[in-house]
Amino acid sequence: MPELPEVEMTRRCLEPWLLQRKIARVRTTASSYFFATPPEQLARRLRGRTVQMLSRHGKYLVALLDDGSRLVLHLGMTGQLFVEQAQNPRLSQAASKTASTAPFRPDRHTHLCVEWEDGGPKIFFRDVRKFGKVRWLAPGESDPRMTRLGVDALQVKASDLHSVARVRRIPIKSLLLDQTVLAGVGNIYADEALFVARLDPRGLACRLTRAECARLVRALHRVLARAMALGGSSIRDYVNPDGVDGRYQTERKVYQRSGQPCVRCRTSIQRVVIAQRSTHFCPNCQKESESERGPRTNLRR
DNA sequence: ACCGCACCCTGAGCGC
DNA sequence: TGCGCTCAGGGTGCGG
Numbered sequence: 001m002p003e004l005p006e007v008e009m010t011r012r013c014l015e016p017w018l019l020q021r022k023i024a025r026v027r028t029t030a031s032s033y034f035f036a037t038p039p040e041q042l043a044r045r046l047r048g049r050t051v052q053m054l055s056r057h058g059k060y061l062v063a064l065l066d067d068g069s070r071l072v073l074h075l076g077m078t079g080q081l082f083v084e085q086a087q088n089p090r091l092s093q094a095a096s097k098t099a100s101t102a103p104f105r106p107d108r109h110t111h112l113c114v115e116w117e118d119g120g121p122k123i124f125f126r127d128v129r130k131f132g133k134v135r136w137l138a139p140g141e142s143d144p145r146m147t148r149l150g151v152d153a154l155q156v157k158a159s160d161l162h163s164v165a166r167v168r169r170i171p172i173k174s175l176l177l178d179q180t181v182l183a184g185v186g187n188i189y190a191d192e193a194l195f196v197a198r199l200d201p202r203g204l205a206c207r208l209t210r211a212e213c214a215r216l217v218r219a220l221h222r223v224l225a226r227a228m229a230l231g232g233s234s235i236r237d238y239v240n241p242d243g244v245d246g247r248y249q250t251e252r253k254v255y256q257r258s259g260q261p262c263v264r265c266r267t268s269i270q271r272v273v274i275a276q277r278s279t280h281f282c283p284n285c286q287k288e289s290e291s292e293r294g295p296r297t298n299l300r301r
Numbered sequence: 302a303c304c305g306c307a308c309c310c311t312g313a314g315c316g317c
Numbered sequence: 318t319g320c321g322c323t324c325a326g327g328g329t330g331c332g333g
Contacts, residue, residue, distance in 0.1 A: 001326070001327070002327095003327095059327085059328095074327090074328085075327095076326095076327065076328080077325090077326055077327055077328095078326095129326085131326080131327060131328075133328090145328085145329085177327085179327095179328080186327070187326080187327080276326085277326075277327085278325085278326085
């Protein structure tokens with residue numbers, strides 16, 4: 001599932017293929033949940049436009065067009081955005097074993113195809129489960145979901161996190177996944193960051209001390225930076241727009257490792273469900289917040 | 302304020 | 318081999 005590192009990698013890979021090129025034609029599949037803007041309207045609005053910038057806000061990608069309108073893309077869980085001439089994206093586990101070098105042909109899951117006037121490599125948006133979204137915004141129009149996004153996970157400071165956390169009586173894991181608090185963090189990196197910060201995902205956000213928030217932010221930055229350096233994680237369907245698998249999954253310490261030994265203490269990694277999401281942690285080295293263990297007894301020196 | 306659940310969707314993995 | 322079932326999972330919206 002694409003989270004901040006995967007979306008940012010996608011942005012960096014894709015941008016050079018988009019900039020200053022005029023859209024000749026947009027092909028889509030039939031109207032569906034995927035199209036927040038109906039496909040016919042989308043095709044009409046995009047024809048003749050030029051992309052001036054591709055930016056990222058949390059897990060959203062935004063293409064700024066020459067008439068001031070914008071194309072908003074969200075990869076959802078299984079979305080793949082890639083260029084035609086790239087190596088073939090992995091279409092499925094089965095396909096990857098056989099036809100991984102064959103040129104890509106749009107299939108029934110390829111919901112968007114952008115063709116350019118200069119005849120350059122096409123851009124494809126493929127999404128098996130259609131949890132992704134594509135929306136066109138008129139100049140000045142805004143998307144309420146994007147407006148409500150919290151501070152980007154790469155930019156967040158310990159003080160930001162602490163001021164939000166202290167008033168929320170929810171598990172820390174839930175707080176990290178809340179896009180209105182922190183934009184870009186998803187299930188994988190939330191679990192990994194909590195492991196690095198040695199914090200129990202079930203602990204209440206309001207119990208986090210300043211020091212713990214600082215530790216968590218450091219862990220988050222470290223984990224996200226490392227993931228980007230390795231080209232993201234290819235846990236399920238992610239491949240970057242050049243068709244290359246990310247390699248971060250080989251560095252996972254807890255995510256989808258339940259039952260396996262903790263890399264620090266060999267305790268069996270546990271899986272619980274928090275906020276309807278599977279959560280993986282080490283019950284031994286991820287401790288609840290200091291302030292949750294009652295008043296400090298440092299009067300006794 | 303917070304929780305639980307339904308919904309969107311398809312493929313993987315299971316038991317038979 | 319193949320059928321039918323269940324489940325996963327990000328984001329959102331709703332009712333409690």
